[in-house]
Amino acid sequence: MTSRLRLYNRVALLMALAALAAAVALPFLGFAPNRLLSGRPVPLWATVQGLGGAAALLPGLVLLATPFLRPTRFGLGLTVAAGGLFTAGLVWLAGAQAAALAQGASAAARTSFASGFWVMAAAGLLAAVDAARRLGLGAVGRMAVGAAIAGLVALQLVSGHLDALSILKEYANRREVFADAVLRHALLVAAALVPTLLIGLPLGVAAHRVQAVGRAVFPILNVVQTVPSIALFGLLMAPLAALGAMLPGSGISGVGPLPAVIALTLYSLLPIVRNTAVGLDGVPAPVREAARGMGLTPRQIFLRVDLPLALPVFLSGLRITVVQAVGLAAVAALIGAGGLGAIMFQGLFANALDLVLLGAVPVILLAVAADALLSIGIAAATHRIGVLPGRSAP
Amino acid sequence: MIEFERVTKRFGSWTAVDAVSFTVAEGEFRVLIGPSGSGKSTVLRMINRLIPADEGAIRIDGEDIASLKPEELRRRMGYVIQSVGLFPHWTVERNIATVPGLLGWPKARIRDRVTELLELLNLDPRRYRSAYPHQLSGGQQQRVGVARALAAEPRILLMDEPFSALDPITRASLQTELSAIHRRTGTTVVFVTHDMDEALRLGDSIAVMDHGRLIQCASPLDILTRPASPLVRDLVGREEWGLKRLAVETVGDRARRQESAAGEPLAAETPLHRALSEMVARGTERLPVVDGDGRPAGVLHLSDLVRPSTGGTA
Numbered sequence: 001m002t003s004r005l006r007l008y009n010r011v012a013l014l015m016a017l018a019a020l021a022a023a024v025a026l027p028f029l030g031f032a033p034n035r036l037l038s039g040r041p042v043p044l045w046a047t048v049q050g051l052g053g054a055a056a057l058l059p060g061l062v063l064l065a066t067p068f069l070r071p072t073r074f075g076l077g078l079t080v081a082a083g084g085l086f087t088a089g090l091v092w093l094a095g096a097q098a099a100a101l102a103q104g105a106s107a108a109a110r111t112s113f114a115s116g117f118w119v120m121a122a123a124g125l126l127a128a129v130d131a132a133r134r135l136g137l138g139a140v141g142r143m144a145v146g147a148a149i150a151g152l153v154a155l156q157l158v159s160g161h162l163d164a165l166s167i168l169k170e171y172a173n174r175r176e177v178f179a180d181a182v183l184r185h186a187l188l189v190a191a192a193l194v195p196t197l198l199i200g201l202p203l204g205v206a207a208h209r210v211q212a213v214g215r216a217v218f219p220i221l222n223v224v225q226t227v228p229s230i231a232l233f234g235l236l237m238a239p240l241a242a243l244g245a246m247l248p249g250s251g252i253s254g255v256g257p258l259p260a261v262i263a264l265t266l267y268s269l270l271p272i273v274r275n276t277a278v279g280l281d282g283v284p285a286p287v288r289e290a291a292r293g294m295g296l297t298p299r300q301i302f303l304r305v306d307l308p309l310a311l312p313v314f315l316s317g318l319r320i321t322v323v324q325a326v327g328l329a330a331v332a333a334l335i336g337a338g339g340l341g342a343i344m345f346q347g348l349f350a351n352a353l354d355l356v357l358l359g360a361v362p363v364i365l366l367a368v369a370a371d372a373l374l375s376i377g378i379a380a381a382t383h384r385i386g387v388l389p390g391r392s393a394p
Numbered sequence: 395m396i397e398f399e400r401v402t403k404r405f406g407s408w409t410a411v412d413a414v415s416f417t418v419a420e421g422e423f424r425v426l427i428g429p430s431g432s433g434k435s436t437v438l439r440m441i442n443r444l445i446p447a448d449e450g451a452i453r454i455d456g457e458d459i460a461s462l463k464p465e466e467l468r469r470r471m472g473y474v475i476q477s478v479g480l481f482p483h484w485t486v487e488r489n490i491a492t493v494p495g496l497l498g499w500p501k502a503r504i505r506d507r508v509t510e511l512l513e514l515l516n517l518d519p520r521r522y523r524s525a526y527p528h529q530l531s532g533g534q535q536q537r538v539g540v541a542r543a544l545a546a547e548p549r550i551l552l553m554d555e556p557f558s559a560l561d562p563i564t565r566a567s568l569q570t571e572l573s574a575i576h577r578r579t580g581t582t583v584v585f586v587t588h589d590m591d592e593a594l595r596l597g598d599s600i601a602v603m604d605h606g607r608l609i610q611c612a613s614p615l616d617i618l619t620r621p622a623s624p625l626v627r628d629l630v631g632r633e634e635w636g637l638k639r640l641a642v643e644t645v646g647d648r649a650r651r652q653e654s655a656a657g658e659p660l661a662a663e664t665p666l667h668r669a670l671s672e673m674v675a676r677g678t679e680r681l682p683v684v685d686g687d688g689r690p691a692g693v694l695h696l697s698d699l700v701r702p703s704t705g706g707t708a
Contacts, residue, residue, distance in 0.1 A: 290479025293444060293552075294493050294542075295468035308483045 026116030083128030192264030204276025260337035275317025279310030472543030
């Protein structure tokens with residue numbers, strides 16, 4: 001080979017350099033005698049022991065080389081694989097090191113992820129995501145990549161390899177609470193979606209058909225969006241508490257899930273109403289004219305023409321709504337609605353960062369999973385209509 | 395048969411259609427022509443009640459359409475518009491099957507009908523049946539649009555500038571196909587256009603509209619030779635009037651039946667302007683003519699183009 005070294009992928013190079021710098025300069029893990037004391041740093045090189053440790057870092061070396069690979073299917077595929085395996089390998093190293101440190105230490109000792117781990121894991125994931133996009137993977141393909149990386153981490157979780165890590169010790173202490181919190185979090189979001197759809201869909205259809213409705217509704221919903229979530233939760237407490245006092249035995253109260261669901265619904269309405277109306281506005285007039293001219297009834301036009309053609313835009317509104325609601329529901333813990341936010345705030349108030357993590361990581365995973373599932377739905381609803389970018393007539 | 399009796403339509407203070415009366419006979423190809431805003435499209439859209447009439451009566455086969463359910467009325471007619479309006483989320487097959495499906499035809503019959511129509515409009519069923527509209531060219535989309543309008547074997551076909559957005563070559567071939575379909579099925583056609591050449595080429599009769607009124611309704615030959623107003627004369631245009639005049643008659647109309655001549659013969663249904671072109675191209679003043687079965691049908695002389703030799707119309 002006489003050809004010069006050529007840089008093909010700046011993003012991958014940036015990620016590789018960030019990972020390299022973090023590997024050298026930042027602590028990989030922190031080890032503390034108990035959860036209240038700050039730990040001593042454990043650098044990456046100290047965790048690499050034996051053949052297994054070296055093998056876990058091998059994808060990192062590949063990642064350093066990928067920016068100079070031609071962006072072929074092979075080159076990009078290799079980047080995706082290296083990024084994913086690198087991240088999973090870091091988790092494996094952390095688990096192995098935590099287990100080694102736990103031997104001979106007290107049960108209260110804690111091994112936590114430190115800044116170096118986060119930077120390297122993020123760099124690996126971003127390199128994989130970027131390469132997957134350059135590879136032109138569809139929604140299903142990207143989800144498969146994400147599921148494969150998640151699966152590698154999940155395997156380690158299930159096998160018990162990570163049990164010595166602090167976040168899993170926190171989990172072990174709160175096994176029942178955790179499962180309940182995840183369920184409750186999902187239920188909060190689902191409970192807000194029902195009234196959102198029941199109110200938002202008719203309102204969106206009305207805003208599409210009657211301009212005056214849109215002019216009246218959208219300014220209100222826009223203002224609601226700008227109210228900070230804690231303020232909205234607070235605003236709802238007083239009237240609901242008063243209502244509860246007026247109707248004793250009704251179960252209505254200023255704290256708990258009811259104000260949370262109401263606030264989540266108010267936030268969720270804007271994307272649903274707006275995207276329903278915009279989706280219907282986007283149905284081409286000649287298509288409706290032809291449908292009418294062929295003798296479809298107004299009901300048939302709505303169900304067979306308007307709804308399917310507005311579906312992709314509506315689903316992107318639903319995606320925004322669900323992802324937003326998953327995040328906002330965490331804040332609802334402040335007014336006693338429970339959910340994963342409760343674990344996060346417990347950790348914050350107790351200065352136990354791994355407990356915060358135990359609440360935050362599932363929130364992120366829930367949001368990412370909802371986003372991926374709805375992206376697949378949008379792709380399925382769009383591909384026949386032929387408006388996906390980059391698609392053209394054969 | 396379609397009858398308009400003193401039909402008026404107002405939009406606010408503007409009278410779009412002003413006491414218009416006319417009749418379209420069973421099986422007739424009627425073209426509506428006029429400048430924009432003349433009311434021609436409004437007239438068309440009143441036939442299937444997309445626009446309700448304010449005054450007067452519209453009857454189809456003697457039945458007042460106001461007494462019918464609009465959806466049932468529309469399912470009995472084909473409707474083709476300039477922007478086609480195919481359903482983008484349905485395949486070509488499902489698009490064509492729309493009205494038969496609404497009418498509850500059995501599946502097998504719909505499938506056979508779709509195949510028949512795709513072949514009729516020169517679209518290979520194997521290739522296009524399962525295609526989506528965005529995969530087709532503009533001309534192919536309008537072919538599907540025409541097939542969709544013909545699907546339930548309507549007695550009446552309404553067409554609103556169906557070929558205006560197409561390139562000249564595609565437009566010409568669709569005009570030819572539409573003429574052939576009309577001859578074969580005997581469907582009554584009402585066809586709106588602003589293109590006089592298209593009107594002269596397709597129509598059995600041409601209705602000229604202006605400011606909501608019907609100015610003249612006559613055969614293409616009469617529109618050319620006896621325009622009822624300066625507007626009609628302007629629509630026809632003075633440029634190449636002679637060629638347009640020739641285009642509305644066929645070789646068979648003027649051939650001298652008793653004579654015979656040598657050479658490559660012309661079909662009797664060839665328009666006369668094509669015969670003139672052929673004479674110039676071949677450098678001859680006489681062309682042999684054959685009928686539809688290929689039998690000799692006389693000879694056309696150059697002088698016959700200028701002046702019919704036996705009992706011409708003009």
